[in-house]
Amino acid sequence: MRSETGAYDGVKISSRVYNSALINGRGRFRNNRAPLSTFTVPTGGSVNFRIIHVGPDYPFRFSVDQHELTVTASDGYDMAPRSVQSAILYPGESYNIRINGSADPDLYWIRAKTLRVGHCTKCYPYNEANVVPDDAIEEVRAVLRYQGVLANSDPNTSKRNCSAEYPCYVFNCPFAGYPEHLNTFCININKAEAPVSSLEGEKSKVTDNDDEHSLITEASDVTGIFLNFNFAIGSSVNGRRFIGPTAPLYQDSAAVIVPCAKEQCLRSGCRCTHIIDIPYNKTIQLVMYNTFAPASQTHHSVHIHGHAFHVLAMGYPSYNKTTGRYVQPNTDVKCKNELCTDATWRDEPLLLNLMNPPLKDTVLVPANGYTVVRFRSDNPGHWFLHCHNDQHMNEGMALVLQEAADRHPSPPRGFPRCGDFTWSSEEYQRALEDNGSLDIQTTALDTKVLILSTVVGVLAIVIILAVAGYCILKMKKKDASSLTVVAESVPLK
Ligand SMILES: [Cu+2]
CATH class of the missing domain: 2.60.40.420 (Cupredoxins -  blue copper proteins)
Structure with a gap:
């Protein structure tokens, strides 16, 4: 074909x-x-x-x-x-x-x-x-x-x-x-190196934040997560094909998700809103593996929103040096079940580049191999992790990292939510035809807010004018002083 x-x-x-x-x-x-x-x-x-x-x-x-x-x-x-x-x-x-x-x-x-x-x-x-x-x-x-x-x-x-x-x-x-x-x-990317200057920058950034943990050199607080990209049930991660929430997840009361039945997903696969919780201010290590595929398999480029990450290691299959052809999968990762939707290291510790790993935000996960990345979970939020091959992503090779769930800031008061848009299509069309003079029905609350805003605005203008007048008077006095000094310096020449 x-x-x-x-x-x-x-x-x-x-x-x-x-x-x-x-x-x-x-x-x-x-x-x-x-x-x-x-x-x-x-x-x-x-x-x-x-x-x-x-x-x-x-x-x-x-x-x-x-x-x-x-x-x-x-x-x-x-x-x-x-x-x-x-x-x-x-x-x-x-x-x-x-x-x-x-x-x-x-x-x-x-x-x-x-x-x-x-x-x-x-x-x-x-x-x-x-x-x-x-x-x-x-x-x-x-x-x-x-x-x-x-x-x-x-x-x-x-x-x-x-x-x-x-x-x-x-x-x-x-x-x-x-x-x-x-x-x-x-x-390969695991053989690339970060420049010395950027590593110094990373360390100084950590020091500035009074954080004793270095992303690169300290492993005492590493949270490890294995993610499977091997087409276990088609485009999926850890046996789950992603179904998006019906609203942004920060609107948690409005967002409808499809919960993942963990055991069933791992055993035989499922479609659900795959969300992984990660704790605040830890070193997060993702082992993205692509080995022991049941059927089809290919290389993936995986992108994470909200973070760049250090690439610490990549594993490749063995290959025939004459033909370049794949021979045997990499065996550093050991499957924990038949579909390999859950895994661990076969032998630890793995050799990781903790000296000068390059930074990226999209990285290859090779067929029959794996990629290890780390980042610091210092950016609370919901972050999409997905294969950047659009077909794979749309079919479900994606998930959400729910980072530091207890630290998510609330949306600003009055921030639009799904379902807020109450105009009918006729009203919306009329607004467009009126070229911007939108016929919005003002509520009582809107009116109060408008009056209050006007009063505050007028007061602010009065205060600004008073302060500005005072400053101008002071500046005039100061300018006169400066002139005096210059005049006094003349005889010294
Ligand atoms: Cu892919």
């Missing part, structure tokens, strides 16, 4: 057919001649790209022909710079990438190519997957133009060869490595 496409590791990329993609709104379809986005770099200078994957699906490998990329940040957080040939973006991820104008002044292709290498004749189970290479190209392009070069034709460039002497490095692979003969090596 055309849509069943796989990457080198044999893992399916997407369930949907690729047609085309856009860079800043421009791209081509079936080799038409539509104009492309063009970016200018000064010869000998550099250009900083801020790239975000805003699409719902498909990973893209970003590169510029004959140029190395320097990755300097991800999701808005600085990283120790890494020089690479290309960087892979999953939905929701972003990178800051610097490109130096050090090549011959010319036009060069900018490429964003999916990870497709062919179609699956058998997509899973993955240790039996068969991906047959074909000539389909899933790539969107833009143009890098050196200053002074006319952009009146397409570039005529190709990617540089990756050789044993001059190998290629790829940032943020969803798998452990490429086939050996490609001379291409992965720098």
Whole structure:
């Protein structure tokens, strides 16, 4: 089937057919001649790209022909710079990438190519997957133009060869490595590093708050949560497919939720409003695992609202170094039931990067592997956690982190609630047609508030005028004093 496409590791990329993609709104379809986005770099200078994957699906490998990329940040957080040939973006991820104008002044292709290498004749189970290479190209392009070069034709460039002497490095692979003969090596996110300056900033921030717990170095108050993304019952987390509440959760009296029957959800799966309570001001460790899938499986990019997080570890399956194909799942995580909707570590302690883990807000959870992240629960609220693949999210691969439930501030008095909007559609239409002169029926309470506001407003104006007059008089006296001093200084010259 055309849509069943796989990457080198044999893992399916997407369930949907690729047609085309856009860079800043421009791209081509079936080799038409539509104009492309063009970016200018000064010869000998550099250009900083801020790239975000805003699409719902498909990973893209970003590169510029004959140029190395320097990755300097991800999701808005600085990283120790890494020089690479290309960087892979999953939905929701972003990178800051610097490109130096050090090549011959010319036009060069900018490429964003999916990870497709062919179609699956058998997509899973993955240790039996068969991906047959074909000539389909899933790539969107833009143009890098050196200053002074006319952009009146397409570039005529190709990617540089990756050789044993001059190998290629790829940032943020969803798998452990490429086939050996490609001379291409992965720098996975767990191998990226936060810059020293940002770690110092993090520590000083904690110190400023008189909080003795360092997010990175202290583990005494870690709250650990395992989250399963292995399609146990399709798009779900821990056997639960998410059903959204009927109103924002801060309006708890109005929000109708579907409670999760924990044991049933873990045993056979369920649809419910999955909410996980997390305590205030603790180090929260999420182990997001994607192993022991019962059927289909793919890589996910998981995003958390309300927090950035440190990426402390990632685990990958073993793979065949000749073909790049997946062989055996990672076994660091041990399932506690048949669907693997609950899990723990097989052996502890796990090796975590507690020295300089990078900060992100969206991270890959590799197929047949896992990702460990930590954040400090110092931001009370309801925070959505979801896969950034739109299909997975809409099908239910999401949940709500209810952080410090006893510390949520109340909504402001009078803040709109679901159901507050009492106009009929006819009244609303009439208001629109009246061009803003809205025919709102004022209540007695509204009238009292209006009168009170007017009285307070008038009083405030009187007080402000009195204070302003007093200040002006004082300033005039002060100005006169200043002039006197200047005059006295004249004879000294
Ligand atoms: Cu997903």
